[in-house]
Amino acid sequence: GEDVEQSLFLSVREGDSSVINCTYTDSSSTYLYWYKQEPGAGLQLLTYIFSNMDMKQDQRLTVLLNKKDKHLSLRIADTQTGDSAIYFCAESPISGGYNKLIFGAGTRLAVHP
Amino acid sequence: GAGVSQTPSNKVTEKGKYVELRCDPISGHTALYWYRQSLGQGPEFLIYFQGTGAADDSGLPNDRFFAVRPEGSVSTLKIQRTERGDSAVYLCASSSTQGSWTEAFFGQGTRLTVV
Numbered sequence: 001g002e003d004v005e006q007s008l009f010l011s012v013r014e015g016d017s018s019v020i021n022c023t024y025t026d027s028s029s030t031y032l033y034w035y036k037q038e039p040g041a042g043l044q045l046l047t048y049i050f051s052n053m054d055m056k057q058d059q060r061l062t063v064l065l066n067k068k069d070k071h072l073s074l075r076i077a078d079t080q081t082g083d084s085a086i087y088f089c090a091e092s093p094i095s096g097g098y099n100k101l102i103f104g105a106g107t108r109l110a111v112h113p
Numbered sequence: 114g115a116g117v118s119q120t121p122s123n124k125v126t127e128k129g130k131y132v133e134l135r136c137d138p139i140s141g142h143t144a145l146y147w148y149r150q151s152l153g154q155g156p157e158f159l160i161y162f163q164g165t166g167a168a169d170d171s172g173l174p175n176d177r178f179f180a181v182r183p184e185g186s187v188s189t190l191k192i193q194r195t196e197r198g199d200s201a202v203y204l205c206a207s208s209s210t211q212g213s214w215t216e217a218f219f220g221q222g223t224r225l226t227v228v
Contacts, residue, residue: 004155042117043156043204043219088155098144099208099217100169103155 004104006089011110018076020107022089025070032065033101034074035088043088046074076109084111115139117220119205125226126195134190134223138207145188146217147180148204156204162188195227 003025012018024032033048049056049063049072056063062075076083086106092099118137126132138145143164148156158172164185173179177195182188192199202224206217 040221042221043206045216090155098161098163098168099146099215100158100161101146101148101156101217102158105153105155 004089004091004102006087006104006107008105009108009110011112012079014079014081014111014113016079018074018079018083018109018111020074020076020087020089020109022072022074022104023070024072024089024091024102026091026093026102029094031092031094031099032063032072033088033090033092034061034063035090035103037086037088037106046087079109079111081111081113084109117205117207117218119203119220119223121223122221123224123226125228128195128197128227130195132192132195132225134192134203134225136188136190136205136207136220138186138188138205139209139218140186142207142209142218143185144208144210144215144217145182146206146208147188147190148206150202150204150222152201159190159203192225195225197227200225200227 006022030051034046035043036046047058060077064073086108088106089104090101092101120135145162147159150156160180161169162182177193180190202222204222206219208215208217
């Protein structure tokens with residue numbers, strides 16, 4: 001079955017880079033996502049990557065995908081206090097034909113001065 | 114409305130009672146999803162609607178849970194004989210088509226507490 005795992009907590013200094021890691025198990029072609037959840041706010045899609053890609057960059061965000069190891073990472077450059085939140089990795093197998101998301105437990109990012 | 118709207122935002126109910134949670138998707142979105150997020154966990158898929166029909170209800174935990182979308186817009190998640198283990202945030206999401214890559218927009222959720 002599908003499973004997504006992430007480390008639970010990351011603490012970084014403001015201005016440093018943050019790297020949040022995730023592993024997934026689905027072996028079929030899939031979309032992989034990073035969502036951000038702040039207290040009192042809904043889930044916000046940050047970025048996504050298709051499983052035939054190796055990397056995607058979007059402003060301060062860089063997603064790296066290692067298909068062999070089924071390992072996904074999200075790098076946030078120049079981390080700011082506003083980046084403090086819970087970050088969820090999710091996958092959605094395309095075989096289903098619809099966007100059924102399987103989430104990890106989330107990584108809590110704490111940014112300190 | 115501009116986004117996915119869920120009501121109520123908070124619901125406290127006694128064990129054994131019946132509750133209904135409402136989701137208003139973004140206008141025109143044909144796909145609608147319900148997820149449940151327990152404390153300290155990621156959201157877990159419950160059910161997917163395409164139009165009025167439940168195309169995938171494999172995530173519903175048992176027959177106490179039921180969802181409808183009679184006119185292909187608003188959806189209601191219904192929980193009978195609530196149990197303390199049902200306490201969680203229930204999230205609704207909608208997307209414009211059913212395709213694998215279409216962004217799903219999430220509401221802010223309904224926090225259900227069963228006492």
